[in-house]
Amino acid sequence: MATMDDVARRAGVSVSTVSHVLNGTRKVNESTRERVETAITEIGYRRNVVARSLAAGRTHTVGLSISAFTNPYFGSLVHTIEAMLSDAGLVMFLGDSHDDVASERRVVDSLLDRQVDGIIVAPAAGAERNTIPAITATGTPLVLIDRALDVACDQVGPENEESARHLTEHLLELGHRRIAVVRGIDGISSSVERYAGYERALRDRGLEIDPDLVLDGASSVDVAEREVLAVMSRSPRPTAIVTMNNSMTIGSLKALRGLGLSIPGDVALVCYDDFEWSDLFEPRLTASAQDVVTLGSTAVDMLLERIGGYTGEPRRIHVPTTFHHRNSCGCTPA
Secondary structure (H helix, E strand, O other), X not given: OOOHHHHHHHHOOOHHHHHHHHHOOOOOOHHHHHHHHHHHHHHOOOOOHHHHHHHHOOOOEEEEEEOOOOOHHHXXXXXXXXXXXXXXXXXXXXXXXXXXXXXXXXXXXXXXXXXXXXXEXXXXXXXXXXXXXXXXXXXXXXEEEXXXXXXXXXXXXXXXXXXXHHXXXXXXXXXXXXXXXXXXXXXXXXXXXXXXXXXXXXXXXXXXXXXXXXXXXXXXXXXXXXXXXXXXXXXXXXXXXXXXXXXXXXXXXXXXXXXXXXXXXXXEEEEEOOOOOOOOOOOOOEEEEOOHHHHHHHHHHHHHXXXXXXXXXXXXXXXXXXXXXXXXXXXXXX
């Protein structure tokens, strides 16, 4: 590998002159600069940024562990986080946890081995017993995003319970009583909180929870499709469905289409999570939309503060959702 000494010899200058050209620490006359830059190109010299960063105690990198490819929402979140980190002069390393704690641990260990300056994690079920202690033991700044855990670190996530309650309440106000819910991965706070909102809406109306209408969609397109196919093939079938994330909405739509059922004619549908294209096809999906930009930017801001030396108490922030009233619920919004 070429060194600064090699560049200096090729250009016929001192090593300090090469350093000044590379780092802009002193004015160098134009002809000398051109000789140095030509020499750099000819011998393929690259600065060892990693070594310099480690010597300074910073790598200017941040790790993100997230289930990046199973849900459109997470894809948007990754884009937001990467853009903000880039604006701050940091490079993001992305690892897909696949919502599995063993995979998540491998991702986190790899990030820690690279001595990233901080880590953002959308924790898998069980992360509080496995992944999180591995991070906190190193003192690496940490922010949890999307899912909450009972651990002492900064956390930011969407408002879940009240949003899911509002979606279910909307269906109740339209006269529905047999409302199926497609809930997410067991043991993840967002799944627990959203289901609690559905449950609270029914109990507030004096309605009992029908276990036959509680579908475990596992935050998966295929699982949700299978569950909705089964419940809509039985009698009496639900008159409405509330889905608790984008992937399960897609699976539910596939199931209803496969059965030849119309929305909202045969069954009303409302969704937690919104799609970029929700307003572009029929039926237009009634949904609670997460504020992805605020979620991502808040997580990055908190992490940068910790990297910069902030030592205050752990913060927990809930970002409100926005109710988009369209027509898959069976009514025409004003």
